[in-house]
Amino acid sequence: MEPVLRWLAIFILLSSLLPYIHAIYCEEDDCYDLLGVTQSANASEIKKAYYKLSLKYHPDKNPDPESRKLFVKIANAYEILKDEATREQYDYAIAHPEEVFYNAARYYHAYYGHKTDPRAVLVGLLLILSAFQYLNQWTRYTQAISMVKRTPAYKNRLRALELERSGGITNKKKASKHINKKVEEELSNELELQIQGAEKPCLWNLIVVWFILLPYTLGKLIFWKGSWIWRYTIYKSAYSWEDACYLTQRSLRVPQEAWRTLDESKKNDLVGRRLWVKSNMEAYLTELRKEVKRRR
Numbered sequence: 001m002e003p004v005l006r007w008l009a010i011f012i013l014l015s016s017l018l019p020y021i022h023a024i025y026c027e028e029d030d031c032y033d034l035l036g037v038t039q040s041a042n043a044s045e046i047k048k049a050y051y052k053l054s055l056k057y058h059p060d061k062n063p064d065p066e067s068r069k070l071f072v073k074i075a076n077a078y079e080i081l082k083d084e085a086t087r088e089q090y091d092y093a094i095a096h097p098e099e100v101f102y103n104a105a106r107y108y109h110a111y112y113g114h115k116t117d118p119r120a121v122l123v124g125l126l127l128i129l130s131a132f133q134y135l136n137q138w139t140r141y142t143q144a145i146s147m148v149k150r151t152p153a154y155k156n157r158l159r160a161l162e163l164e165r166s167g168g169i170t171n172k173k174k175a176s177k178h179i180n181k182k183v184e185e186e187l188s189n190e191l192e193l194q195i196q197g198a199e200k201p202c203l204w205n206l207i208v209v210w211f212i213l214l215p216y217t218l219g220k221l222i223f224w225k226g227s228w229i230w231r232y233t234i235y236k237s238a239y240s241w242e243d244a245c246y247l248t249q250r251s252l253r254v255p256q257e258a259w260r261t262l263d264e265s266k267k268n269d270l271v272g273r274r275l276w277v278k279s280n281m282e283a284y285l286t287e288l289r290k291e292v293k294r295r296r
């Protein structure tokens with residue numbers, strides 16, 4: 001991802017947080033004004049004012065949406081002012097409007113700190129983590145690509161490809177420039193596939209996706225394990241070809257990819273040896289050692 005895009009992503013991430021910084025307390029209204037009391041009003045005055053106004057604007061009496069809105073605002077203002085601690089916080093926020101983040105943090109702590117659904121916190125955390133993970137993947141990936149592009153090997157290959165495509169005519173400036181771009185694109189696509197350690201960012205790898213898929217993955221694993229035990233431990237049936245392959249692979253510590261590239265006869269031979277049985281494995285290793293010695 002281009003740096004511009006990266007910054008755009010960060011900007012979007014931050015600006016999605018902005019509403020939460022401003023939507024605190026009574027938003028653009030003054031909580032005291034909403035209840036029609038002064039900042040020095042005592043608790044019973046505030047309570048009295050609230051009951052009077054809530055009766056006046058109750059949706060049952062005033063079906064119009066404006067008074068419904070006002071009713072909600074009044075209730076919200078009362079929520080804030082009836083509590084000693086949140087009222088104090090609110091007074092502080094009025095006196096220190098410049099401490100935007102501090103005030104927002106205190107507000108959210110007071111209102112959601114104790115009653116937030118832990119699942120929502122978890123999801124939020126996962127999303128933020130995933131966003132950073134994704135950005136990080138892109139950074140690593142683009143760095144790796146640009147590093148490769150600076151190497152002489154890459155430049156040589158590019159030149160060779162260019163010559164091949166143009167049939168040896170590279171002195172026609174305009175034509176070669178045109179080809180150049182296309183070839184470069186192709187080559188970089190090809191190379192990008194080959195760069196290891198910097199896989200192209202993939203949404204499937206993100207923490208949040210992994211977490212969502214966790215029940216499925218776990219379920220699959222448990223099912224697999226269960227049917228394995230059922231078939232081979234309880235029923236003692238013979239291993240299926242796939243399972244025998246899996247066991248062979250595991251006892252030889254062969255990666256999945258390497259196993260797939262083996263030819264069928266080799267696979268047949270290896271699976272036939274039942275290497276997951278310890279004594280078979282030992283016998284096989286001894287055989288291999290002998291073979292090596294003989295070749296020397």
Ligand SMILES: *[C@@H]1O[C@H](CO)[C@@H](O)[C@H](O)[C@H]1NC(C)=O
Nearest residue numbers: 040041042043044045046048
């Ligand atoms: C609150 O203020 C009102 C009016 O100033 C007063 O009558 C009342 O006694 C006060 N209540 C308390 C609990 O201080």
